[in-house]
Amino acid sequence: MTETELPAPTLVAEAAQQILTTLKADHEFGAFQAASLEYSEDWQCFTGFPVVDRWNLEADSAPLFEEGLRALALKAAVHALTGDEREAEIPIAVPVDEMTHAMLAQAQLLTRIADAHGISIIHQTDQEHTDYRAGGYTHECYRLAWGEPPARYWLDHEEVVRRRDVLAGLYESIGMGRSGREHQLDFAAVAG
Template identity: 80%
Template sequence: MSHIELPAANVVADASKVILDGIKGDSQFPAFRAASLEYSDDWQCFTGFPVVANWHLETDAAPLFEEGLRALALKAAVYALTHDDQTAEIPIAVPVDELTHAMLAQAQLLTRIADARGISIIHQTDQEHTDYRAGGYTHDCYRLAWGEPPARYWLDHEEVVRRRGVLAGLYQSIGMGRSGREHALDFAEPVAV
């Protein structure tokens, strides 16, 4: 873990707003948004999006896309202010982080937008922190930039852990072990539900 001091939340908030406006103002942003949302056929996650209560892809995709953009802007702002990628991996809520993966899958578009705007998109799975908590640093930065984050998507870490436990029990009841990471289905017979 990096030992570089985190920048003041208000400074990160101001920088994040500029970064987000720049991303959205890029001529390739509409294509990037469409490609990220079109990625929906591959959004097969058992422990990220499903922790959102009453999750529905078509209803939740657009607002969650906005939250993913804001998360990337916050991390890019911390990086711009510290020049340290480990420090920039600030805590992000699990569903929001999951959506950033759909964005990162649009590598060429996102890279062109970032390069044109002179920003660095920060994400490395082995360094990411999905232990977001209301009242923490990320929450403070977000709130100062855009107001209160939507609690539907910005779930506290402990609540995510609880909901993952509920999901794991349900998955286990249909033969899916380790929250979808394994199963004993041989597909020879239809599974009775």
């Protein structure tokens, strides 16, 4: 992906604002938001949300929902302007991307809302870019649409990598290998 092929950030910002307004005005948006935030019982990610300083599901879920929605609107705007799904996979910060997964899990609601308004929601894991950086294309588009993104959630890629290394060391210290992707616990042997 090269930035020269992408639409001007001003065009993306304008389109993203309209997309966000349209999504929020849909009669099913409230149900979509509630379902996305209810997903919290299944939020078991060890390397996405936990990179946020002093992460707290109850305090952070609503503001992070807004950021996830804005990220999806930016990607939908790039797609609307280019017609290219790969180009629309612009860099998104890891915690924000993790929130979009909770939103995408509400497939029926999100699909109905998007389809009703001719909006393409773009996300494919093998094509996504979580290498967001302040000053880059996504940052500029976001800034023009809504002002500065909250640095609490829109973490630069290098900082995410550093924090994931910290987490990996802590997880390893309690027997969780590969940042929670494996362990050697025998639950039958553990008194409960």
